[in-house]
Amino acid sequence: MRRWSILLYVSLSLLLLGGCDASLAADRHDAERLLLIQTMGLDREDGHLVMSVSSGLGPDEKPSLVMSAAASGIEDAIARLQNYSPENQLFYAHVQYLLLGEQFAGSDLDQVIEWVDRSPTLRMDTNMLIVRGTARDAVVDSSEQATDITQRLASLDRQAQASGWSVRTLREVAAALAEGDGALCLTVRTAPSDGNVFTEDQRADAVVPAGYAILNGDGLAAFLSPEASLGAELLTGDPTGLLITVEGCTLELLGGSAEIDGRFAGDGAVEGLDIRCTLQAGLLEKAEDRSISPEKLNEALSGTVGEWVYEALDAAQQLGCDYLGLRRAALKSAPDKAAAGRAWGEAFPAIPISVTVDGIVERSYDLAE
Amino acid sequence: MDEHLITRKQFAAAILVSLLSPLLRLLPQTAVAIAGAGAWLSPLPALVPVFLLAAILESFRRHMRPGEGMGGLLLRWLGPVAGRAALAVFAAWFLFYGGFILRSGTERLVSTIYPSSGQGLFAAVTVAMCLLVALGRLRAAARTAVILRTVLVGALAMVIVFSASNMDVSRLVPFSRQDAAASLAGALPLASVCGVAGIFSFLSGHVQRPKNGRWLWGTYLLALILGGIICAAVMSVFGPALSARLTYPFFIMIRSISLGDLVPRIEAVVIAAWIVADFMLVTMLLRCAHEALRTLFGLPDPETFPMGSLRGGRFLLWLEAAAVFGISLLFDLPPLQLRLWSDRYIPLGSDLVLYGGFTLLWLITLPKRKKEQSGGP
Numbered sequence: 246m247r248r249w250s251i252l253l254y255v256s257l258s259l260l261l262l263g264g265c266d267a268s269l270a271a272d273r274h275d276a277e278r279l280l281l282i283q284t285m286g287l288d289r290e291d292g293h294l295v296m297s298v299s300s301g302l303g304p305d306e307k308p309s310l311v312m313s314a315a316a317s318g319i320e321d322a323i324a325r326l327q328n329y330s331p332e333n334q335l336f337y338a339h340v341q342y343l344l345l346g347e348q349f350a351g352s353d354l355d356q357v358i359e360w361v362d363r364s365p366t367l368r369m370d371t372n373m374l375i376v377r378g379t380a381r382d383a384v385v386d387s388s389e390q391a392t393d394i395t396q397r398l399a400s401l402d403r404q405a406q407a408s409g410w411s412v413r414t415l416r417e418v419a420a421a422l423a424e425g426d427g428a429l430c431l432t433v434r435t436a437p438s439d440g441n442v443f444t445e446d447q448r449a450d451a452v453v454p455a456g457y458a459i460l461n462g463d464g465l466a467a468f469l470s471p472e473a474s475l476g477a478e479l480l481t482g483d484p485t486g487l488l489i490t491v492e493g494c495t496l497e498l499l500g501g502s503a504e505i506d507g508r509f510a511g512d513g514a515v516e517g518l519d520i521r522c523t524l525q526a527g528l529l530e531k532a533e534d535r536s537i538s539p540e541k542l543n544e545a546l547s548g549t550v551g552e553w554v555y556e557a558l559d560a561a562q563q564l565g566c567d568y569l570g571l572r573r574a575a576l577k578s579a580p581d582k583a584a585a586g587r588a589w590g591e592a593f594p595a596i597p598i599s600v601t602v603d604g605i606v607e608r609s610y611d612l613a614e
Numbered sequence: 615m616d617e618h619l620i621t622r623k624q625f626a627a628a629i630l631v632s633l634l635s636p637l638l639r640l641l642p643q644t645a646v647a648i649a650g651a652g653a654w655l656s657p658l659p660a661l662v663p664v665f666l667l668a669a670i671l672e673s674f675r676r677h678m679r680p681g682e683g684m685g686g687l688l689l690r691w692l693g694p695v696a697g698r699a700a701l702a703v704f705a706a707w708f709l710f711y712g713g714f715i716l717r718s719g720t721e722r723l724v725s726t727i728y729p730s731s732g733q734g735l736f737a738a739v740t741v742a743m744c745l746l747v748a749l750g751r752l753r754a755a756a757r758t759a760v761i762l763r764t765v766l767v768g769a770l771a772m773v774i775v776f777s778a779s780n781m782d783v784s785r786l787v788p789f790s791r792q793d794a795a796a797s798l799a800g801a802l803p804l805a806s807v808c809g810v811a812g813i814f815s816f817l818s819g820h821v822q823r824p825k826n827g828r829w830l831w832g833t834y835l836l837a838l839i840l841g842g843i844i845c846a847a848v849m850s851v852f853g854p855a856l857s858a859r860l861t862y863p864f865f866i867m868i869r870s871i872s873l874g875d876l877v878p879r880i881e882a883v884v885i886a887a888w889i890v891a892d893f894m895l896v897t898m899l900l901r902c903a904h905e906a907l908r909t910l911f912g913l914p915d916p917e918t919f920p921m922g923s924l925r926g927g928r929f930l931l932w933l934e935a936a937a938v939f940g941i942s943l944l945f946d947l948p949p950l951q952l953r954l955w956s957d958r959y960i961p962l963g964s965d966l967v968l969y970g971g972f973t974l975l976w977l978i979t980l981p982k983r984k985k986e987q988s989g990g991p
Binding site: 251254255284338339361362363365368369370416419420421423424425460573576577581583586 | 725726727728742743746779780784785787790791792826851852853854855856859861866867869870878881949950
């Protein structure tokens, strides 16, 4: 009898938490009404936050639901979007891509980090991209095409990984910014800027990588040129797969690494940085009408990549923003880490940096034949 | 008689499961906010105060008579007036702390999984469960703790393994002398968490008596190691600065775990599992408060009466549960204020009552203990 009464007691208590009554379980989700939002775009326009969302293609190839709403904040925008689609329950727990418009990334990134911290929906590991222009253009305008924005971004993600770019997550960007360093974030654009990318039937709403943006504590600091972006990728990530054309030859980077060492004065402050990059590349194509020796090709590869690296370093020093993580790398070898760390901020823009690039092109022995 | 006593392993499991509740409330964010990049090494300096407290508790345990807990010892050593006053202070703190743990546990559950829900319902159900277990035999609760320990430590290991791909150990370095010095300060929240184990001395009368109590030190060491691992794992995922900024970095880390496409999110299950740590701690606080109160009023052991009986002061357990629930409602504070209580006032109160109280007791009873050891009356 006692066991039965305990069982009844426990069951009644648990029943209260089981969602059997909608009034007691406000977070109950009806699976049949759930609409999974897969891409979220955020913009700042005329003082309002504009949220654009895309649900992605449904399981039976139903067109994706695309909506956009202007609101005072993220939660307000979510409530408004829900009103636009009363037949569905919009569900944000599976957002794969977070697109930030230029304006929004310039001033409101903290708002997103705060929201993700407090809201149990979005993940910190959501892929984050900055759109040249507005995120709404990328999300809403693509709704008329056969492929929706999530598919396009997934394709871009795969291609980016294969070609040496890195799509950073919100966590990676937030962690770098919280440490007081700058952060890199891949940018995309929705229309080709030159005629080299698409043919006559080009789709103006295609999403293509457009180099990295530099973010600092104040927001969007600058856009890097594609070349400087590749230099930055070499210093911070894994550039494997990157295609480089030098001396009429197309090379694919098979691997690369950068060693960063600091030189320190007697008082412990950094007085210079030595960066040594090593690259291994494979020869994919060579121009028919040109012959070049393997040594010259190695030299050309080193020279080209060296320029890119210098451009990336120059941007960091001009902005006074250590988005390449140089401080952390240099302090590893500092005899007095505290003194070097204290002096870093002021000294960084003027620290002399020497770069050595050793590029080796594999399978180039038959070049001269 | 012995079959009703808790074994050492069960007692150690109950302590460890209970410590996991404040451990994840304060780590890593509070430790990182104090110690910066050195927070993950804070368990090392925390060993000193934790083992000192353990040594003090062990010296008390040696003087306890069979079936006697800290409550009986306090009354015997301090006399009827001071002893009863001390028991009242300890009981009041256990109930207050229980109310806070109940609130912080439900707040964590609601804010990380059920944002639109009221906390009162979760608090009521949790305290009802705690009361049910507290009314039963302590040994049953301790046996449950052995199972819960496996579940929680297993969940912790799974979270760390599945988060490994997001970890960057370079975030834990460079490590300067200043960071090492800061890790000393970071030991404070860890020591405070492990100090909570001091409440279990009130249950010593229900535990099998080994030759010495140093086996418990392994539990404290394990709690500290787990604390260091949690700090290192979270900091290597988010970096020190972001770890200190986020409200529940460990649970945000869990949010990113996927078991492929099959189970894209598992955080609800893991976070919900963590409520059992709060459940165990609140249950033990109810029983410890009851041990203090029944010693204070000279009531018999509650386990000598049937579970549903209100005789022998067992009604006090119902009143204690109501008090814990009522106190949890008093903590209906905005998140920032609740965090202030969690990071500052509660650890301070805990340290004052447990570290301060037991150290003071050790000092003022020094002559008495020497006399007892030399065989005097």
